[in-house]
Amino acid sequence: MPKKPPRNAFYFFMQDFRKQQREKGINYETLAEVSKDADPAWRNAPAPVRAKYDNMARTLKNNRGIPLAKFTSTGIPLAAIQQQQQDLQDAIQYEIQDITNMIKTKVINHKITEEDFYIMDVNSYCKASDHYVIGEFTVLRFNLRYGFKDFYHEMVNPGRIPVGYASDVKIGSQELGLKMPDDEHDKSNCLQILANIIDYLKQEDNNVKSLPPLFTMPDKVAQVQDFILQMCTKAGEDEFLFRVYKLDTMFFQLINQIRTHKNEGFPKESLALVQLKKDPFKYTPGLACEYHEESDKAVECSLARCKRWAYTVLDSCCPAAGLRAAPGSHVPLDYDVESILKYKDMKSSNAAYTVIHDSFSTTGNESMFERSATGSNVGESSYGSERKEKRTYAPLRMPQTDYSKSMRPAPELTDEDHFPSLGGAGRGRGLSRSFGKMNIGK
Known part of the structure; x- marks a missing residue:
């Protein structure tokens, strides 16, 4: 015999409603009739009354061993998934609000041109299990007034290759121009790297309360966060000391806060990301580190990538802020x-x-x-120079010689020329005899 379905809060409410109506002289034969009359009362019931019957239904479920939480097919509670999604949305809103407040405060105090922004990029061989195998990283500092200032770049030797990922690491090293991990040499000191990054972000000011945020592209946020998490775990440092934000969000907020005309800036944040992905300085020479320049993989260098991101932001923001771009600082030297x-x-x-x-x-x-x-000269006619004359082409004349007189008339064709005999040596030999036997002409 199948088990009865669990009783809900409305069921217990109907039982009490039925008793109350019976005392008034109204009797119901079935629960369907009770449900019809009890539904309006249930909908208008105050919250404490509904909570009373909710507790009764919850108690009954606990006594029967029915789980209150719902799970996915893999055994993950739906409440945990919903909470994770809500936390992600809250983090996105917090990031946007934090960037907006930081930039607005500097704009109001007229210090936005001297505010330093930090860009970080990493190159990873592959993702092994839950962590990325990092082979290179760069942290770069710039501001609107002075442009590109300095950077901290280092190649990382992760040491022993994780078991089962040798092929992925090899492919990653070839695509990104990285050295293959070597467990025979000393492994990079993550504690020292973390200390160097913290000192670099503090700008030699130990009294700073919090570290400035690190900005990177959306597809690199997870790799940068994981790299910081690995170093903080080994050093026993709190990873929440660092804030890793999206570069396109900062770009969008910055240019829209400093613009002086309505036609400047971006109407949507997605357009800032499009401008960064265009990468207008991608093939500019001399931006990569020495190793990548020699290996002909300058485009994939994390240092070159950070410089190109900074130049893209500065190239758009300097005109909006009324600043003159200086080659070598705000844009590449040969610009x-x-x-x-x-x-x-x-x-x-x-x-x-x-x-x-x-x-x-x-x-x-x-x-x-x-x-x-x-x-x-660009636009010579607009600056007083003479316009370059167009080259004219005279049409070629027809020849004077009359070739019609030397042309011979075509010979007349007879029936024999039209229908030559099919006999004789060559292909189709003997076909004339076959046609004769068929009596075609009769």
Whole structure:
């Protein structure tokens, strides 16, 4: 005989409601009739009354051994999953609020241009079990007024390769241009690295109450957090001392707080991430460390990646803050700032012209920025120089010789020419005899 379903709070409420109505002379034959009349009273019942019947139903479930919590197919409580999702949402909101408050405070105090921001990036061979195998990291400092200031970069030797991950580590080393882990040499001292990072973030000021946040790309947040967690676990340090935030969130809040015109900044945070992913300085030479430059993997160097992120932020934020970008500090050293500014001024003054106008035309595959780099003037007609004359092509004339007289008329074809005999040597030999036997002409 199957077990009866567990009684809920409404069931106990109906039992009391039925007794009360019986005392008034109203009798119900079935629970369905009771349910129909008791439903409005249950919906309008105050919270203490409903809590009374909820406790009665909970007590009955405990006596029968029915679990109150719901679980997934893998045995994880649904309440734990919901709590984890809620904690994640709370962390995202806290991160946005913390970044916004930090930037707003500096803007109000007119210290935003001197505020130092820290970018961190890591290169990991692979993810072994629950942790990443880190082979390189970089922490870089910059601000709006002075641009790129300094950095702390180091190659990490994780020592022995985790069992079963030798192939993944090898592939990671080839893709990122890292040295293969070597357990024969001394393993990198995580305690010393952690101490160096803390000293670098303190800026030689031991009286600082909290460390400034570290900013990185969204896809690198988990790797940076895990790298810090591994070092803090070995050193016995509290990992909550560090704050790892998304770089695109900081970029979005920063440029929108310092802008002076409505057409500056980003209307959505996703556009800041798009600008960072464009990576306009990706193939700029001389940004990587010496090892990556020699191994022809300069693009994958964590130092080069941090510099490119900083240059991307500064290249967009300096004009919004009214600061002049200096090559080597706010943008790469070989960046032609003068030509870019001329081009932007010319583009804004000649808004009626299109990009393909004659004054902006280029020769072959040469772009506007390539012409500026080679010394050519951008927009010569706008700066008083003579416009380059167009090359004209005269149409070729028809030849004077009349070839119609030398052309011979085509010979007339007879029936034999049209239908030659199928007999003789060669392919189709003997077919004429077969046609004769078929009496086709009769």
